[in-house]
Amino acid sequence: MAKELTDILKAAAEVRDETAMQQNTATRVGGVLTDLAQFVGEAVFAAGMATKTSAAGVSLLTKYYDADGQPCTKELPLPVANMLRAGIITPAALNSLNTADREETTARQASDAELLRRIQGKSTSSSAYSDPCINLGDLWVILRGAK
Numbered sequence: 001m002a003k004e005l006t007d008i009l010k011a012a013a014e015v016r017d018e019t020a021m022q023q024n025t026a027t028r029v030g031g032v033l034t035d036l037a038q039f040v041g042e043a044v045f046a047a048g049m050a051t052k053t054s055a056a057g058v059s060l061l062t063k064y065y066d067a068d069g070q071p072c073t074k075e076l077p078l079p080v081a082n083m084l085r086a087g088i089i090t091p092a093a094l095n096s097l098n099t100a101d102r103e104e105t106t107a108r109q110a111s112d113a114e115l116l117r118r119i120q121g122k123s124t125s126s127s128a129y130s131d132p133c134i135n136l137g138d139l140w141v142i143l144r145g146a147k
Helices: 005-017 026-046 091-120 138-146
Strands: 049-054 057-065 071-078
Touching: 005 026
Parallel strands: none
Antiparallel strands: 049 057, 057 071
16 A cells, blocks of 8 residues: 555655755665655556546546645546547447447348348249249249259
């Protein structure tokens, strides 16, 4: 568990303001740096990030503390994917893509089924002009069975 930022800032101020010879040892200075790095690592990378979505796009919110120890949030807008560039797909865009995919799949399946019925001469919209198999009559049955 990292030290509190106020404690780290106090220790850093003591190092900065030290006037006595040989008091800012490697252990003292390195300790402040280590505590600061651990604090930043936990604050920013662990629980300090979140996302915000809206109709306009997606943003990454980073929580951090300023030099006075006050909590702050920085918003970083992320590019939204479109036909010209890669980026984040918003939930609305993903829903739209999924809907379009389902509709296209349904239409293709219906077209495939109708094509099969036309090939077999069983379509309700088949005619001698659109489906030559209708005019073949018994010849079609003979050819199919002969293989």
